[in-house]
Amino acid sequence: MTERTQTRQTQAGTGLGFGALFSKHVISARYVAGAWSGLEVRDFEDLRFSPAAMVMHYGQAIFEGLKAFRATDSDEVLIFRAADCARRFDRSAARMAMPPLPAGMFLDAVRTLVGVDVAEVPSVPGSSLYIRPVMFADEPSLAVRPSTEFSFLVLASPVDSFFASGRTMIDAYAQSSHIRAALGGTGDVKCSGNYAGAMAAKADAQRHDCDEVLWLDAREHHYVEEFGAMNCFVVRGSGERAELITPPLAGTILPGHTRATVITLAGRRGLTVLQEPIELGQVLDDGGPVSEVFACGTAAGVAPVHRILTDTGRERIIGDQPGPLTAQLAADYVAVTHGQLEPEPDWIIRIPG
Ligand code: PLP
Numbered sequence: 001m002t003e004r005t006q007t008r009q010t011q012a013g014t015g016l017g018f019g020a021l022f023s024k025h026v027i028s029a030r031y032v033a034g035a036w037s038g039l040e041v042r043d044f045e046d047l048r049f050s051p052a053a054m055v056m057h058y059g060q061a062i063f064e065g066l067k068a069f070r071a072t073d074s075d076e077v078l079i080f081r082a083a084d085c086a087r088r089f090d091r092s093a094a095r096m097a098m099p100p101l102p103a104g105m106f107l108d109a110v111r112t113l114v115g116v117d118v119a120e121v122p123s124v125p126g127s128s129l130y131i132r133p134v135m136f137a138d139e140p141s142l143a144v145r146p147s148t149e150f151s152f153l154v155l156a157s158p159v160d161s162f163f164a165s166g167r168t169m170i171d172a173y174a175q176s177s178h179i180r181a182a183l184g185g186t187g188d189v190k191c192s193g194n195y196a197g198a199m200a201a202k203a204d205a206q207r208h209d210c211d212e213v214l215w216l217d218a219r220e221h222h223y224v225e226e227f228g229a230m231n232c233f234v235v236r237g238s239g240e241r242a243e244l245i246t247p248p249l250a251g252t253i254l255p256g257h258t259r260a261t262v263i264t265l266a267g268r269r270g271l272t273v274l275q276e277p278i279e280l281g282q283v284l285d286d287g288g289p290v291s292e293v294f295a296c297g298t299a300a301g302v303a304p305v306h307r308i309l310t311d312t313g314r315e316r317i318i319g320d321q322p323g324p325l326t327a328q329l330a331a332d333y334v335a336v337t338h339g340q341l342e343p344e345p346d347w348i349i350r351i352p353g
């Protein structure tokens with residue numbers, strides 16, 4: 001039994017970080033002989049499986065990430081964009097030759113976990129309960145083919161800042177010697193191997209005192225794609241003429257729910273949002289039209305970019321303070337996730353707190 005679970009009392013006012021502490025329960029189901037079992041609520045404890053479990057050899061695994069927030073003006077806990085995560089989980093499973101979950105099982109599991117561990121949703125501003133659904137191949141076999149047995153688990157972690165540096169504005173390292181994804185690959189789904197393949201580049205970014213990798217297109221290393229665990233937006237121009245731009249979902253980028261949320265929130269403010277390729281050169285051009293850059297994802301929220309460094313030695317300081325549109329959209333994102341701005345239908349599941 002791990003000692004890493006913790007209670008709400010121990011959290012208040014402390015730096016939770018990201019993914020180091022876990023809530024008390026896990027929801028689980030197994031797929032054997034072509035069928036899923038029902039969901040079980042279990043204690044958070046170590047698992048047992050065969051040394052030949054296929055996931056450890058061939059990496060057939062997918063995951064999701066979503067958050068539950070304490071509502072600002074009620075006793076409820078709000079789970080954000082769970083239905084979208086369920087749909088993306090299905091897409092990831094299909095891409096990785098894994099079985100779909102029965103209709104409704106993903107949402108039942110998430111709701112049940114937040115319900116049983118609701119006392120562990122932190123309340124300090126900037127904190128939340130990060131929920132991590134995962135599915136992996138655990139048939140014992142070294143055969144190179146899809147597994148016939150899988151486990152589905154949902155665990156949760158009280159979190160605050162995603163970035164190990166604790167910075168609120170991040171530095172990013174643009175890579176041209178590694179690539180994240182090419183067309184036809186797995187870049188647009190959430191499979192674990194995408195992150196394994198990115199670890200060396202992340203370590204390289206950290207050696208250069210950067211928080212994240214800024215991935216470029218695989219073919220020419222000319223266009224900005226996304227950050228290691230976040231999508232990318234830039235602001236072109238300023239004032240009335242400012243436009244928000246994010247790279248299009250053309251098959252190599254993860255279709256982020258925070259990205260989609262930001263697009264909706266920006267639309268509500270009457271901003272022009274373009275989904276078009278962004279040249280790295282434009283982003284690095286000090287006197288050029290790009291005035292703000294931000295990253296966004298579930299784990300990180302809306303994170304303003306302070307500096308971009310490249311592995312070819314170029315550097316641009318974007319700004320020492322978040323730009324006005326970044327700050328506005330970051331505030332809107334916090335407001336909608338905490339129940340202070342009207343959500344779109346389907347965005348929020350409410351759990352009594
Ligand atoms: N891009 C990558 C590679 C990610 O891992 C994530 C995080 O899930 C995102 C983008 C943002 O996705 P979302 O906003 O759905 O969390």
Ligand code: COI
Pocket residue numbers: 064065066195229297298299300
């Ligand atoms: C998330 O933002 O939820 C993610 O899954 C990114 C992750 C690799 C921490």
